[in-house]
Amino acid sequence: MEIRELRYFAAVAEELHFGKAAQRLEMAQPPLSRAIARLERQLGVTLLERTSRSVTLTEAGAVLLSEARSILGAVTAAERRTRQAAQSRPRLVLAVKSGTAGGLLAKLLDAYRTEPDAATVDLLLCEAHQQRELLHSGQADVALLHLPFDSTAGLDSEMLYTEGQVAILPASHRFSGRSQIRVAEVTALPELPMARWPDHGGSYPEGPGPEVRNLTQLFQLIALGHATVIIPESAAADLRRDLAAVPVLDAPPVTTVIAWPPQSRLRAAADLIRVATRL
Structure with a gap:
């Protein structure tokens, strides 16, 4: 499989509509349909069930979509980090849900700035449940998540604090x-x-x-x-x-964690995580 084929499949699997996926990919629909059919022949499985009115994922298609997201995320992260390596000072993307962990975030950034060779931290403010996807897609290097509301499936994480x-x-x-x-x-x-x-x-x-x-x-x-x-x-x-x-006296406690992709080897991310757990 080629990266291009995975991008095509992921677009169709997420949109569940060949026309919308083609628009998203900025290409015509017929070659997209042919590419998906060729991928299915190559793998020997049906990835998408098609009717005149709908497109649905098969079980095999759902597995490939999950794998494709991880692979494409790793590729995106590799591209971004390779470009950053050519810069005089590294950059780190931290994903945070808007309006949360404000006190911790300010302390964390202040403490990290004092570290030797600290990277520039770019904050990526997002909406509910987006942090995990941003990590998997390679758009973020680390993220603050809140259990039990957010999922850390497929990520490495360290607990920071628990609150009411x-x-x-x-x-x-x-x-x-x-x-x-x-x-x-x-x-x-x-x-x-x-x-x-x-x-x-x-x-x-x-x-x-x-x-x-x-x-x-x-x-x-x-x-x-x-x-x-x-x-x-x-x-x-x-x-x-x-x-x-x-x-709220009987509400379950919420635990804030710092999370990152398990394949991450960024020294700057490791330094930020170390500072966060120390705080």
Whole structure:
């Protein structure tokens, strides 16, 4: 198999539409279809089930998609790191979900800057569950993830710290002045439905609450009285004045970890990880 063939297959497998995949690849659809058919003949398996109305992945296709993402991610990372090697000072990409781990992030970057031969750290702010994909695709070198919400499957990681969770309510809400609250009380508020985050596949669970992807959007909805949420304590740091954070007594703890691809050999990444675990 060639890298080009894997790129073609990954595009079709992710779009599940030959026309959209061709647009994404900036090529015509007929040669793309021929390339996928040639790949299937080469492997001796059916990767995609095609009808006049839909395209679906076979079990073999799902396996190849997972492998293709890892391979293409490694290729992307190799290209980026090779270019960086020619620069006078190395660069490191750290993926962080927007609005989270603010206190830790500031301490980590300040401490890392004092390291001998510290690389330039580029922050890649992302939305829910994107950090793992950014690592696998080679767009990021290291990432901060939060268990149990994020998955570390296929990654190496080190635990940094564990914290409790808080409910975010409008400052004017009758529960905003309480010293603590329980999960059942938060989820039972009819006037403030629980906001819904996408899962690892990008789908939203069923429920009456609004669909959200980042904390800026979420906090605006809560301030307007359209939602509530239970999130890690650190995500509520420097909370806007029209919101209140109330500790949730029985919410499961959240563990922040620093994660990286297992094949990584970057000295700068190893140095950043060492500083993070020391903090």
